[in-house]
Amino acid sequence: MLDSNSQPLFEKSWDIVIIGGGNAGLCAAITAAERGCSVLVIETAPREFRGGNTRHTRNLRSVHDEPTDVMTDRYTFEEYWDDLMRVTKGVTNEPLAKLTLESSQALMEWLIERGVRFQKALSGTLNLNHTNAFFLGGGRAMLNSLCRFAESVGVNFVYEAEVTDILLENGFCESVDVTWEGQSYRVRCKQLITASGGFEADLDWLAEGWGDAAKNFLVRGTPYNKGKVLRVLLDRGAQPVGSLDQCHAVAIDARAPKYDGGIASRVDGVPFGVVLNKSAKRFYDEGEDFWPKRYAIWGRLVASQPDQIAYAIVDSEGVERFMPSVFAPIADDTIEGLASKLSIDPVAAKNTVDAFNAACPDGPIDQMSLDGKATKGLTPEKSNWSAPISKPPFFGYPLRPGITFTYMGVAVNDRAQVLMKDGKPAANLFAAGEIMAGNVLGQGYLGGIGMTIGGVFGRIAGAEAARVLNR
Amino acid sequence: MSLTDNIEADGFDLKSFLDPEAAGEVIRVMQICNACRYCEGFCAVFPAMTRRRQFDEGDVGYLANLCHNCGACYHACQYAPPHEFGVNVPQALAAARNDSYAAYAWPAPLAGLFRRNGLFVTLGVSAGLALTVGLMLAMIAPQLFWGVHLGEGAFYRIMPHTMMAAVPLAISAFVVVSFVMGWRRYWRHTGAKWSGFPDLVDAVKAAATLRHLGGDTSSGVLSGPGCPTGDDGSSNARRIYHQLTMYGFLLCFAATSVGTIYHYGFGREAPYGYFELPVVLGTVGGIILCIGTAGLFVEKRRLHPSVRHDEGLGMDYAFIVSLFFVSFTGLLLLAVRETSFMGVTLAIHLGVVYGFFLILPFSKFVHGLYRFAALIASAGEARRS
Numbered sequence: 001m002l003d004s005n006s007q008p009l010f011e012k013s014w015d016i017v018i019i020g021g022g023n024a025g026l027c028a029a030i031t032a033a034e035r036g037c038s039v040l041v042i043e044t045a046p047r048e049f050r051g052g053n054t055r056h057t058r059n060l061r062s063v064h065d066e067p068t069d070v071m072t073d074r075y076t077f078e079e080y081w082d083d084l085m086r087v088t089k090g091v092t093n094e095p096l097a098k099l100t101l102e103s104s105q106a107l108m109e110w111l112i113e114r115g116v117r118f119q120k121a122l123s124g125t126l127n128l129n130h131t132n133a134f135f136l137g138g139g140r141a142m143l144n145s146l147c148r149f150a151e152s153v154g155v156n157f158v159y160e161a162e163v164t165d166i167l168l169e170n171g172f173c174e175s176v177d178v179t180w181e182g183q184s185y186r187v188r189c190k191q192l193i194t195a196s197g198g199f200e201a202d203l204d205w206l207a208e209g210w211g212d213a214a215k216n217f218l219v220r221g222t223p224y225n226k227g228k229v230l231r232v233l234l235d236r237g238a239q240p241v242g243s244l245d246q247c248h249a250v251a252i253d254a255r256a257p258k259y260d261g262g263i264a265s266r267v268d269g270v271p272f273g274v275v276l277n278k279s280a281k282r283f284y285d286e287g288e289d290f291w292p293k294r295y296a297i298w299g300r301l302v303a304s305q306p307d308q309i310a311y312a313i314v315d316s317e318g319v320e321r322f323m324p325s326v327f328a329p330i331a332d333d334t335i336e337g338l339a340s341k342l343s344i345d346p347v348a349a350k351n352t353v354d355a356f357n358a359a360c361p362d363g364p365i366d367q368m369s370l371d372g373k374a375t376k377g378l379t380p381e382k383s384n385w386s387a388p389i390s391k392p393p394f395f396g397y398p399l400r401p402g403i404t405f406t407y408m409g410v411a412v413n414d415r416a417q418v419l420m421k422d423g424k425p426a427a428n429l430f431a432a433g434e435i436m437a438g439n440v441l442g443q444g445y446l447g448g449i450g451m452t453i454g455g456v457f458g459r460i461a462g463a464e465a466a467r468v469l470n471r
Numbered sequence: 472m473s474l475t476d477n478i479e480a481d482g483f484d485l486k487s488f489l490d491p492e493a494a495g496e497v498i499r500v501m502q503i504c505n506a507c508r509y510c511e512g513f514c515a516v517f518p519a520m521t522r523r524r525q526f527d528e529g530d531v532g533y534l535a536n537l538c539h540n541c542g543a544c545y546h547a548c549q550y551a552p553p554h555e556f557g558v559n560v561p562q563a564l565a566a567a568r569n570d571s572y573a574a575y576a577w578p579a580p581l582a583g584l585f586r587r588n589g590l591f592v593t594l595g596v597s598a599g600l601a602l603t604v605g606l607m608l609a610m611i612a613p614q615l616f617w618g619v620h621l622g623e624g625a626f627y628r629i630m631p632h633t634m635m636a637a638v639p640l641a642i643s644a645f646v647v648v649s650f651v652m653g654w655r656r657y658w659r660h661t662g663a664k665w666s667g668f669p670d671l672v673d674a675v676k677a678a679a680t681l682r683h684l685g686g687d688t689s690s691g692v693l694s695g696p697g698c699p700t701g702d703d704g705s706s707n708a709r710r711i712y713h714q715l716t717m718y719g720f721l722l723c724f725a726a727t728s729v730g731t732i733y734h735y736g737f738g739r740e741a742p743y744g745y746f747e748l749p750v751v752l753g754t755v756g757g758i759i760l761c762i763g764t765a766g767l768f769v770e771k772r773r774l775h776p777s778v779r780h781d782e783g784l785g786m787d788y789a790f791i792v793s794l795f796f797v798s799f800t801g802l803l804l805l806a807v808r809e810t811s812f813m814g815v816t817l818a819i820h821l822g823v824v825y826g827f828f829l830i831l832p833f834s835k836f837v838h839g840l841y842r843f844a845a846l847i848a849s850a851g852e853a854r855r856s
Binding site: 049058134135136141151257260264265320323324325 | 502503506507509511512524543544547548549550552553556687688689696699702703
């Protein structure tokens with residue numbers, strides 16, 4: 001709202017300052033402003049790139065007991081709970097997880113009332129409409145709606161402003177230090193809500209968990225999630241949650257931009273061919289399960305290969321079996337030729353593909369089911385959809401680990417208050433969104449739950465901060 | 472669809488068809504969009520895109536004419552500038568659409584008129600006007616022209632009915648042939664398929680409600696968000712004004728048709744009474760056409776600069792303005808028809824109307840033609856898939 005004229009905003013004393021203008025920050029801002037609080041949202045990105053990773057999201061996972069306009073069938077609390085327990089293997093704070101899931105349905109309604117539009121349920125083979133509601137136009141459209149609504153209830157925004165420090169004494173926060181247009185400001189606030197995301201765009205920090213491999217990671221999301229606020233909180237005595245090397249990473253096209261490639265950088269061809277490493281060897285079962293159930297492990301798999309690079313290879317039949325990718329595949333009429341173009345050893349690549357072809361069973365594959373068309377005699381075997389890569393032209397996609405978000409954050413309680421190392425909650429410091437998502441999602445991945453956690457805890461943080469102020 | 476399939480005997484050559492730069496940009500952008508697909512709920516363009524893996528020039532012509540330029544996808548786009556992917560679907564499609572109007576126009580040599588259209592429309596209308604007025608003055612006695620004429624056949628004392636009707640008849644014949652040719656070219660170029668009347672019904676519904684300018688395919692007539700006015704708001708104003716324009720135009724067209732039936736069917740000559748059907752249809756149509764075109768003019772000016780295609784704007788304005796004058800002079804004629812200004816007003820109105828229809832195949836009017844064809848094709852694709 002007030003970009004060019006932000007200086008006076010820094011001189012005011014605010015009821016509530018919110019760091020980060022994504023889903024969680026906006027839910028908190030609206031909730032607090034609706035209760036009469038003065039609210040300043042400090043966003044580090046320029047307006048065009050505002051909203052952190054929310055800009056790249058598409059949907060929200062929500063309980064619903066009967067079919068709605070935007071979700072098919074029903075998705076009960078129990079089912080949601082089972083899914084969460086399956087992916088996290090129990091690495092979760094159960095009361096907070098329960099709170100998240102229970103509040104998900106009300107969150108949907110709350111968002112709709114505030115102008116967020118969801119798209120009508122799609123009918124398709126791989127649709128997630130049973131569990132997730134899709135934003136009409138995706139996350140940026142959702143952000144635009146929420147920002148518009150927030151401005152209408154009096155929330156103030158400042159863009160391209162970076163928080164450099166938080167003055168936190170004995171769990172009490174008085175002010176935050178902000179750099180804006182080369183000047184430093186100390187902004188006073190009664191309550192502080194941190195909703196500033198994870199640290200996936202800070203490759204050095206990632207390297208603390210991943211070693212040098214992190215240098216070859218591509219960051220699918222916003223380049224602004226450098227975790228600076230998270231670092232400050234941890235340095236100032238907040239209790240960490242989640243482990244440093246836990247992240248959601250998938251295998252994406254190696255030609256994608258270093259940052260911000262988003263959804264379009266994905267490659268869905270893995271199950272319909274072979275994946276070779278730099279030495280032209282296969283290293284994992286490409287057909288272990290349906291792609292939507294397996295794509296989340298391939299970031300890690302590629303990350304553990306030499307130089308963090310791999311190559312998915314399909315033939316002219318395989319290439320038709322998955323969604324086109326944003327970068328045209330590298331093509332050649334021979335495997336050797338393709339290998340040369342991909343800069344891997346042509347003879348080794350040819351040997352690997354020939355051995356794979358020889359181990360494939362007869363008959364057509366059925367990509368709509370786990371067809372059991374498995375190879376025989378390979379290490380590793382391919383369990384499903386094994387068809388010879390024999391019909392030229394052949395296509396190759398270079399793959400790199402693409403990190404989407406990190407899990408390590410600050411511990412919170414059910415009022416979204418940040419917990420300090422002594423286990424006590426900070427008096428006026430809250431956290432919502434990716435910065436605390438690790439409380440609920442300790443490991444694994446469940447599509448759309450990040451937005452649910454952000455929205456639920458954003459609302460809680462906004463309401464609690466306002467309540468403390470007797471609003 | 473191969474390139475050669477699209478080269479017609481009359482020299483209709485795909486290769487020289489759309490501006491390669493404009494078409495290339497659409498193809499580039501569609502390849503990015505097709506790997507994202509977040510926008511699939513907005514309109515028919517994105518579902519049509521997902522039915523393709525690759526895009527040729529025919530697809531560009533099809534998608535360009537399916538787009539209503541609402542801008543919703545631009546403001547929702549995670550890859551919009553300044554992102555390095557630089558995706559701007561509405562502008563890419565608008566540039567290609569503007570090209571396609573020229574490409575499908577018949578006769579082909581006149582196609583160039585699309586490029587400098589704003590000027591041409593004005594020239595065309597003025598020429599028509601001058602011609603009509605000149606003819607009248609030459610053919611009738613000035614005292615008759617400035618006289619007051621009342622009762623049946625009053626108009627025809629200024630200009631004989633045979634002549635008043637012969638000019639539009641000739642123009643109509645030309646316009647119809649030109650439209651048929653344009654439609655045929657569009658249909659062949661885009662590889663559209665006719666698969667039955669349900670498609671037509673669906674296209675009529677989409678056009679009648681302007682479904683795809685609602686910003687949400689699944690929403691009702693006015694429950695959609697409408698066109699974004701930036702990343703901070705949206706409005707249904709353009710949709711409303713467009714429909715006022717379209718229905719106003721159709722009512723005026725109906726007025727003329729009913730008048731023709733009165734004339735030849737019942738031997739009753741214009742002018743008709745204020746409460747007779749042709750006048751009621753024309754008056755209501757004319758008023759809402761005036762409101763619609765004036766509103767569209769304002770809304771065009773308010774289009775977000777990122778979504779606006781400036782090169783095509785002259786054509787838009789010229790069409791809107793000339794349509795406004797068609798309706799405005801018609802209403803004026805109604806107001807002054809019992810005064811001595813009837814003659815000159817009739818001359819101006821007829822001139823504007825003749826001019827408008829003469830350049831119809833080279834004006835923005837064709838957007839309706841190709842968009843309707845695209846809607847039929849899109850309904851067919853959706854049904855078959």
